[in-house]
Amino acid sequence: MKKKIVNNLSQLGPLIGLIIIVIILGFTSDSFFTMNNILNLLRQISINALIAFGMTFVILTGGIDLSVGSILAFGSALTAGMLASGMDPMLAVFIGLLAGLLMGAVNGLIITKGKVAPFIATLATMTIFRGATLVYTDGRPITGLSDSFSFEMIGKGYVFGVPFPVILMLIAFAVLFFILRNTIFGRQVYSVGGNEEASILSGIRADRVKIWVYSITGMLSVLAGIILTSRLNSAQPTAGTMYELDAIAAVVLGGTSLTGGRGWLTGTLIGALIIGVLDNGLNLLNVSSFYQQIVKGSVILLAVLLDRRSK
Amino acid sequence: MKKKIVNNLSQLGPLIGLIIIVIILGFTSDSFFTMNNILNLLRQISINALIAFGMTFVILTGGIDLSVGSILAFGSALTAGMLASGMDPMLAVFIGLLAGLLMGAVNGLIITKGKVAPFIATLATMTIFRGATLVYTDGRPITGLSDSFSFEMIGKGYVFGVPFPVILMLIAFAVLFFILRNTIFGRQVYSVGGNEEASILSGIRADRVKIWVYSITGMLSVLAGIILTSRLNSAQPTAGTMYELDAIAAVVLGGTSLTGGRGWLTGTLIGALIIGVLDNGLNLLNVSSFYQQIVKGSVILLAVLLDRRSK
């Protein structure tokens, strides 16, 4: 009984960290607690959060995906290319997401069938997909996208005053949360990460679970990329560089263990909020960019120390 | 008996990969097999190899160090700053290395005493040390280093026709190889990575071993930074960005397991050679930079697939 409460408390670690940061920022910056800024902040984190949701699945199975940024870039470029050539926006988005799914599946296949460690496999595909993006775009941004209202909506729209990317993020969260908690697939994700051999002995096709997990992450990365493309009205060949680190940081800040089998999606959302609030707050406070890095690193460290747990 | 051979064969995986790459490059580029190019290549890899040697120790204990590039930058800047202010070169180098050791120890302390996962701990210090470097240098390169012969020697010198950085790399390799294979400390590194709890119950102070391992890596990173500084005649605040990925790739390409406890230093040297030979060869062949990334990623993947093993 006592244990349970302690357990829940330790899960609260990241939340407490977030609340403290928010309170400090609320006191030091007038603009922080305006409705406008909060919506703005949520829209900013939606990109990282979407990627980090996928990354949570990957990390729960004991893997890691360094290629998310490159998948994002390739998917965005592809979608933008199709839009620029006049394709129906929804079809272009659909094909883009499918491409993300496929790139993720490639990661999954290399890792499971090729038996390559996830770190090195996705490090390699990170480079390959980035190269492919550069080749596809010839190193130039793709602009002149359609003026389609529906495509503009994705990144710039509002529904009842809430930015559309935020809505997308919340829908993704709800769906993935449900999958992780209430479906067989969710169970399998946890068990493969907790003890792969035992899972296989119990009849779980661990390879399939992993391939799906990377595929989902690929698709979510492209979704994030499409939001970005819509917001920026163009696709950048260099988009998404280093996004993997922010996504992994969000997952781990949220209390998910890098060794797999233990973690929760809510934590990832909190982790993404911590990072987003920090970036936003440091901008609002006009902290010099050199010191920003020091502050950001230290705060992340403090947030994790609050939630001190071994491995 | 037979097992031993199989084992050794699987250890040969990365070496075979390297040999194949070298043969292909030998056929496609006239300049590849010149003595000059080989020495040049070795000098280029020395930076990554030195960092990767330290990373091997870290990964063997089951950890990871993302902060190596930032430690390199800070150590270089500090050393360059002292040199520029006219300090005795050897003293400056010594203090720089010591600073590296300390930064590494900070990583180790956060990980062991703070019980923070190595990934997130060093992700945070990566940001912090980079910020500190930017603050220290005000975002500008430090130039006007002393004209001291001994300092120039470190990066640009030759001994019996062999570049001095290569000699440093080989000495470091020999010493570390010996430590890993023939000392109590080396044994402890393997056992802590293989099973931390069992090691502690066998009387090994696992925390100490880890702190040392990060400290050594910090020092080696600064050594690499000093070579870089000497070669460039200046210290760059952005030096070392993304070096962690190359170092980790070298270690894993060399067959060391990211879960700890299993691996060898020779493999890391081979891994660093694979990466270095690739970079060099692609330059020699004047492959367009877009395609370079695709080729590099694919070759790394192939090299690992040759050495297929799970996790």
Added chain:
Amino acid sequence: MNDQNLVKMSEIDKSFAGNRVLQNVNFSVQAGEVHALMGENGAGKSTLIKVLTGIHSRDGGTITVKGKDVIFSHPKEAEKQGIVVIHQELNIIPHLTVTENMFLGKELSIGKTGILRKREMQTQTLESLKRLGVENIPPNETAGNLSVGKQQMIEIARAISTNAEMIIMDEPTAALTDREITSLFKVIESLRKQGVSIVYISHRMEEIFQICDRITVLRDGQYIGTKPIKETSFEAIVKMMVGRDLGERFPERSSVIGDTLLEVKDLARDEWFEGINFQVKEGEILGVAGLMGAGRTEIMETIFGAAKKSKGQVLLQGRPLDVTHPRDSIRAGIGFITEDRKDEGLVLNLSIRENVALTNLKAVSCGGWVSNARERDLVDDLIKKLHVRTTGRDQEVKSLSGGNQQKVVIAKWLGIEPRLLILDEPTRGVDVGAKKEIYHIMNQLTEQGVAIIMVSSELPEILGVSDRIMVIHEGKMAKVFKRGEADQEKIMHAATGGE
């Protein structure tokens, strides 16, 4: 009961990397019988089971199930044919709850949607646990927080809830104490009555005679024979297993008991245990008995410095022993053979040599350099002394059989030449021959004046080797018996809290 074989394995061959582990093995099980599979550590019992259920592919031979030839490529296929295994190595996912573990790989869902029926699964879990008499395991508890014994009960519950026709139990009782074993046997009995076949692998001879109908013995990967249990005896089985007579199970003790070496005064640690007072003398073996979860392991960990005490004092030769890290105890001459060899005893990826050297790094090195020669001598000496069955000192301990792994753990602690050796369940999963060797080593040590504390859940063993027996009940000392004073009943009585 009909005479038809449910499963028949004929002339099975299996090699691992050139090492022949099974040669022409025959094994058949009839419907509704409890069939014991016996053999020394490394004889190939677990491998045979893994070949049967498709975890390992066979190199030769045939397998028929209900008269039909089968080749399973995955344990799930065997399960479809009604064959379920409780593996020797625990297959619990530590971060999942009891219910989640129970339904791993066969979750109940709403139709084909993949949406879980959580409530239903929880109810069924409770029922299965009740059937085994362990309703005190909460279905929502994280499995990793439970003791090894409870985890084992979950696995058993999982297996019996499948309506299988044949359940294979590979050393199910190694981590259980008498109470759980009794209820397990009751379940086995009722399963048998329902016509379910049980293959039972165990190194605890008493159990074999208690529940089995027939017995098959393997030795060195070869089939030795199959006999009805009624036509055989303890000695005969041992002879089939070992190939020779073993003599007395517990060797004669002849050590001279000397001065007090270790004295524990009023030791306590948080909510785990309190008021622990005892002494161990040089040359003495103190047996520590108790039920699963009584806190015996925790007491030993605390003495050894692997956990912090909250109260009390430990004296070694009259001087206070203040340890903050196992390293300090090792320096003071204390060795600790942990109960869980996989998680706490061995570094599985390393070789025998490196594992044995781990506690002896100082001794085999000079100024920080490990001397290969000294290390070789020490390790080879211990391998020989303990009869570790291995291809050589450089074999990875991972690929050793369970019993031989246990011997490596013992070897690494003998190396330090301890004055006090604490053994926590030292013969768990160890075959009769090896057990005797371990007792023999304990005797030899005491003859040299070493004091020994042995925690064990096997009462015959406790009674057979101890000079004195301390019984722990729920973190408190229940009783201390002298040699000859105690019997199984008295110990059980004290262990369950009776006066």
Added chain:
Amino acid sequence: STESPGSSSDDESGDSDESIKIGMSISTLNNPFFVSLRDGAEAAAEEAGYEITTADAQDDSASQVSDIEDLIQQDIDVLLVNPTDSSAISSAIESANSADIPVITVDRTADEGEVVTHIASDNVEGGEMAGEYIAEQLEEEGDLVELEGISGASATRERGEGFHNIVDELDGMEVAAQQSADFDRSNGLNVMENILQSNNEIDAVFAHNDEMALGAVEALESNDLADEVVVVGFDATADARDAVSEGRMDATVAQQPELIGEEAIATAGQVVDGEEVDEFIPVELELITE
């Protein structure tokens, strides 16, 4: 709708009796060029008594958009933007437009959105200057090396484009090697060394920034080729100017970042005070050759 709520009805608080509040979003401060630009701007702002808030986007278009949104939250009177990318910045500029904050672009243009004025010197033109200088030095004959910046970055593209505009027209000049060194000095050194292994008849090097040029100089010096090879960089950082005056480098294209910064602040002041300004305020490029 795609209209931000609460962005339409802004009460005009930026009266001229209060100090002017300037928001400045810089593409990256990891490059000395932009550090100089910022320094120029901040010094000028201090002199004029303006309040200035600077954000560093670290070369990431998305974080620049976020930076600008954050700046808009702070009631700035005028926004100076140095876009990481011309097309990617549009939506941020539109946000500023809808918050009625005048926008001035610096160094790089914005493809869309309302911009009061653009202050810059042109990267393409700089690349052309470098190409012309090299052609002149080599008398339109020789083998060239081009060290490219980060693949896909706008500076890489534009500087390369300008350079090729010139050298591709001249039959006697050939780009023998064209490799990326990521705007980084140590990469410049390594890549140049590798190129020298297979091409020892190099006559000139054009690097997309000074960092890479200085790396190339180190490589040439250690191969005793420094005197024979013309090296031209871009940005005219302090290091590069020193190298040019010492004769180690031949030339660097100066965009005069401090001047751009100063000009931007002066113009910002004029804009807030309601003065008319030109659509494009060019800041002279300068080829530093001594």
